[in-house]
Amino acid sequence: MSHTINESEDGMLSKDQMDLPSIDEGSWRGSSVGGVVLKKGPWTSTEDAILVEYVKKHGEGNWNAVQKQSGLFRCGKSCRLRWANHLRPNLKKGAFTVDEERLIIELHAKIGNKWARMVAHLPGRTDNEIKNYWNTRIKRRQRAGLPLYPPDVHLQALNGNQQSQNTSEFNSEDSQHHYFLQENNYEIPDFIFDNFKATHGALSYPATLTDISVSSMLTQGLCSSQTYSFMPSTMHPPKSENFFTGFYGSVSNGLPPLDEFQNDICEKIVRPFGLSFPYDPDPNIMNLPPYGAILGSHAFLNGNFSASKPIPGAVKLELPSLQYPETDLGSWGSSSPPLHSLESVDGFIQSPPTGSVHSDCLSPGNNGLLETLLHEAQTLSSTKNNLSEKSLNSFVVPCGMVDSSTPNLCKRGWEEYGDPISPLGCSTASVFSEYTPIRGSSWDEPPAADTLHGCNVKPEPANQVYPDGGKKQKSTRLDFSRPDALFGSDWFEQTQCATLLGEDLCSDYKHLAAGTSTLSQGWVLDSCVWNNMPAVCQMSELP
DNA sequence: AACGGAGTCAACCGCATTAAT
DNA sequence: AATTAATGCGGTTGACTCCGT
Known part of the structure; x- marks a missing residue:
């Protein structure tokens, strides 16, 4: 879904083309930096074009300069986000493939809500996309009463984490994070319990955790x-x-x-x-x-x-x-x-x-x-x-x-x-x-x-x-x-x-x-x- | 057709981290 | 070393769409 192509934008677009939106435009809000009221809300194609043009000239980064140099009434963070999530090249749009979904699940089982890190494994995808996908998936599965992770993923993640104790594939923080409180929602992956049920004695958790009395x-x-x-x-x-x-x-x-x-x-x-x-x-x-x-x-x-x-x-x-x-x-x-x-x-x-x-x-x-x-x-x-x-x-x-x-x-x-x-x-x-x-x-x-x-x-x-x-x-x-x-x-x-x-x-x-x-x-x-x-x-x- | 709920997505916000001064 | 700015990240929100009633 794109908010950049819609009727309201069209109206905005013509305005943009003539002039930058006036402050009383609906999508303008009160935030101002240096006396300049910055726009919020959906980006228009004009704004996108300005931003793209700017990046072509100056490259990524120094986002706060965008507003100053391009006249775009957007804060640096907004520009960066827009670029990273929508404008940068090689972005892969559309639904996640089965492989991608599987990878996300596996990655999440391993590293939790580290969306930015997941991106490295999912070229063309953005952290926001992954995050949205995951959150949606969570809701869906919760509603359905399904486990968040397939059992094999549990095991895989478990093994991966155990190995990572040595290989440092994931740092200890991730492991802890993973084992204890998956993601923002403090979710605990099934395999914790599965494993727990299976062992009752054998250490299967990271030592840092198993030692916690x-x-x-x-x-x-x-x-x-x-x-x-x-x-x-x-x-x-x-x-x-x-x-x-x-x-x-x-x-x-x-x-x-x-x-x-x-x-x-x-x-x-x-x-x-x-x-x-x-x-x-x-x-x-x-x-x-x-x-x-x-x-x-x-x-x-x-x-x-x-x-x-x-x-x-x-x-x-x-x-x-x-x-x-x-x-x-x-x-x-x-x-x-x-x-x-x-x-x-x-x-x-x-x-x-x-x-x-x-x-x-x-x-x-x-x-x-x-x-x-x-x-x-x-x-x-x-x-x-x-x-x-x-x-x-x-x-x-x-x-x-x-x-x-x-x-x-x-x-x-x-x-x-x-x-x-x-x-x-x-x-x-x-x-x-x-x-x-x-x-x-x-x-x-x-x-x-x-x-x-x-x-x-x-x-x-x-x-x-x-x-x-x-x-x-x-x-x-x-x-x-x-x-x-x-x-x-x-x-x-x-x-x-x-x-x-x-x-x-x-x-x-x-x-x-x-x-x-x-x-x-x-x-x-x-x-x-x-x-x-x-x-x-x-x-x-x-x- | 109207309505409401759920799903989806883009964008914002706040905080943390890093870099620069 | 302290401060400030820039950037990154994750969580949340709100608008929009879809779908069932």
């Missing part, structure tokens, strides 16, 4: 002002919600800077993993700590709060491995039939690879980063006896606080009640239905059926003491004894819950509340917290 990630990466050591250097704070803003939060959306996480053993990072969630009621729901929106929530799954209505940012997320129907859920949890209504998750889950995370507290199943993170977080939590009172304000029963004699909620959840779409392996529904200890007893204790629909829910003991010596505090949370009441209430609809969760998830929970037989007070809400719900519950005062 969750602890180190938490304490050095997430919890230090060094920022995210495993993030690509090219990552900029995204404008839209995405996984990493959602996950590690606070980068750019008004949340506390990472420095604030340095203390307290990354409590705030640990929290989302079920350890605690001292949520401070905030009327601004959208400022919910994104890291609280992780486990089992759709927000985690697609980096957004919406369940099946991803905000635009969601488009950028993709975890190809989880798009495979045959996904070996060993890395996420055991396979089990998708849960009703909650499984229709946007298929983009992502998680840094952790195939060979070595730590002192390797997760029981070694099933994936989240599990490992969780497990390690448990360790961190358990060793941190002085968990702040603040965190105790949460009514979360963190995994790490679950008595050792008690089946580990998280672990068991992943292993036995795996939600194919949840890194935890247990969806919110599964938590509700399976891990809602009645009357605060063991997780193993079968839920009492009498707690189903009635109101005879045993209230949580007000003075309940928790393993760490602290007391749960109801604080400002809603005094709903039952989440089913909560979800089914008008309040739930009338408050921001629905907004926060998205209509779909909202209805999911309502459905859940109506159908589950294991709801009880306290623990249920804990589960809610654990699944990102408590933040919702806590943030509003009783109506």
